[in-house]
Amino acid sequence: MGYTKKAIESFVRMREFGVEPDAHMYNTILREMLNEKLLELALALYTTMLKSNVEPNFYTYNMLIDGLCKRGEVKGAQELLDEMKRVGIVPCVLSMTSILYSCWFPPSDMISCNVVLNGFCKTGRLKEALSFVWLIKKDGFSLNRNSYTSLINGFFKARRYREARVWYTKMFEEGIVPDVVLYAIMIRGLSEEGRVGEAGKMLEEMNQIGLTHDAYCYNVVIQGLCDVGLLNRAQSLHLEISERNVCTHTILICEMCK
Secondary structure, three states, rough: OHHHHHHHHHHHHHHHHHOOOOOOHHHHHHHHHOOOOOOOHHHHHHHHHHHHOOOOOHHHHHHHHHHHOOOOOOHHHHHHHHHHHOOOOOOOOOOOOOOOHHHOOOOOOOHHHHHHHHHHHOOOHHHHHHEEEEHHHHOOOOOOOOHHHHHHHHHOOOOHHHHHHHHHHHHHHHOOOOHHHHHHHHHHHHHHHHHHHHHHHHHHHHHHHHOOOHHHHHHHHHHHHHHHOHHHHHHHHOOOOOOOOOHHHHHHHHHHHH
16 A cells, blocks of 8 residues: 555646646556555546546556446446447457456355356357456456366367367366366367367276266267268277167268268
């Protein structure tokens, strides 16, 4: 607080030396005030900024919206968002997600967080999903396996394969082990991307750690091998599973008849 107080005092005295503060200077002091949770003071400075005919910019609005949302003042944040649009500044996804977040702020646990995150990912709103992840991490929440499953599945569905694999790597770095559902998502995604060899290795990995994979996992890999013309390898893999797996038979018959 000591440095913030000195910064505010210096800012106030600038005019005594004939210096008119610009938007950058206002933003610097606003950031310090908001970091110290001095929201009322920040809003008063924002009013002074307007009266001094200094135009707020993208960063001014984003900082104030974030500050209001942290206090749960959704109405004030929404008003600033509307004003932002009126003056021709396009709000960022984070600003809009912050307002949504503050509507049920603070989240009680990761179960609540995962419900919202999964909703974003299922509907393809990945920018909002990433902004939401940033917000919950800022509040001290850690992503769990369900969180990573939603993100990886969302990126694979959007055919953003590289990003899906990046999140899978991050999950391992956090010491989180995938379950059958996540393995199935990875196997499907890698096969669709044409990385059938890696998908096959994941089947082996499941065996090594004692996870039971179902016919779906095999069928996805077999379909992937067929798609890239590796019919012999597909037939070999087929021998590993039950003859009663009608779906697998159907995949092979269709490919052989082409």
